Amino acid sequence: MLDQTEGQIFLSEKRELSIINNYRSFSSIKEVACGNLIKFDDDTLKGGADVKITASQNCKVVIIPIVGAIELTDATGKNILIDAGGAYIFSISKGETYTIKNIYAEEMVNFVQIHQTNNGLKTPPKEVSFDLDFARNTLLPVGNGVHIGKYEGRSEDTFQLYGTIKSVFGFVVEGAFEFQNRLLETRDALLITLNNANEKLQIEFEALSNNAIIIIIEVETKA
Template identity: 40%
Template sequence: MISQPEATIFLADQRGRSEVDWFRSFHTFNFGEYRVEHRQPFGALQVFNDDTLASQKSLSLQVEENMDVILLPLVGAIEYEDSLGEAGILEAGQVQILNAPEGFTYKITNPYSDELINFLQIWVKNQSDTFVPHSNNFTFDFRTKNQLNPLFATQAQGWIGRYDGRVQDTYPLLDEAHGVFVFVIEGAFEVQNRLLHPRDGLALSQISEVEFEALSNNAIILIIELPM
């Protein structure tokens, strides 16, 4: 049997929520006007927002310190542009990594005329002495199921995988001094003996590996290893 690490569960229905008629954002951690005890950032992971944006609407944000901003479309595509002059379209199956300096701004637009889009915004504090502002995007796919696929590598390491029901897997940490944040995008998983449903999160520390099992078909899991 595996040991129980230090863990905090972030249930989907207990996240912070910001909403207007054209935009809705769920905050795993404190963000904007949402400030609640015990919702402080987890290590270098500062922001983990699950956002839905209406057609033809735009959202602008600014970072106040050096950050690695990860944009991950889940439903539909997003149009983006930033203060470094980068712009483009990011579709589901792609991820954008913005190495954003203090004061960096970016805008996300829903390019569709009549469809909602859903995407994750993930901010990881970048404390590198050799920080250089730039951006990259990568494409991933789930043609090979039941394994973790590399998603991004910055100050943190991101992995994503689609699994069949009852398939088990293990993620070994690259550095046991790091923490791990697990987020279920679709389906259900048991992670370190804890049941997680769609959009639930789990923060783990003092652990050398993460064991998990998919409890439904086409279940999608996101795993982020990061400095504490």
Template identity: 30%
Template structure:
């Protein structure tokens, strides 16, 4: 088993006033050749956007883009004709495929919005762009699948053999995550609280990438601890 730590205070950071953002992997003005991606996981951005502010219309292609609001609400509009608000407790995926444009703004005029934006390299290029949004029903003390490769499975789906799970746990809970495919890696990020992953203590917004195993053991070290797990192939990037 091999582990790589991505501690919260080592992430790239930029504060533009309207946007306070942290980058686990190289993005925009932050570049670290040792932190470009984890397998096909390319971007994990932790964004806080001021009231009424946001990202104007901009293009994407050949990327699977997952947005997870943690606090507040995000207003979305895209060139496919989709428009609406994504709130904490919901999840959104866009398959940019052959090309789309979209915008994202804080839907509130008096509260900020905090959300994860996660980019995954797809397993096929130039697919027809698509959009999906769902509510996440997270049950206490168990992992809930929120992203998968299959339209018939739980959560939203994307064009990659990747699975996302989230969970909120009481202190002292012990659980295992069993990887679905041999050779995959597991990226685990603590959203809130404290966890132990493979014997390593992780605090809020710390993350670890784990490879070379078929299961990872976790233990919660604080009450109401929340975690995000992302299982991805470590090879196979048609966009690179």
């Protein structure tokens, strides 16, 4: 089938790196226009460390631990424990802060931070849990247009978008995928946009390694 999409690849080794004391952050899309997706960071905290994050604008935040568990303190002072296999979604206003802490004394933790503009509309926070091993070879909804899945080698899947959404952002957490005819390896990302506004966007992808994990995000872009 003729590919009617255009893509922008964000290679792992070309991500912007920030290191502050015991906190390391790789930004896939900093200074790049990705519609309502304004932040996608792959972060690591050393044992016992914490980091304070300030919102650059009104947005919805999705936190997904990849390795280990973290404690999040939101702008109201509420503490939430989030473990791998879970996520936490909340709204935050420009200038507000939240803190993420590694609950382990010595082991490092790895987590993903996703910020999406929300036009100032706040919604109640939500805790999400999922089992990637139980539901292999399928995408699981995390919330707010974010999906995650774990696949066996050579497993194929499709992702169909409906309505006005014409772009998706894919990030390979582990392993390798062929994603809409593009090769993505560990921590690579890709923004796919449909050229024809009258068609529905359908993404096809295939895992090229065992236990490959991918995050896919629906992205709202201006017409």
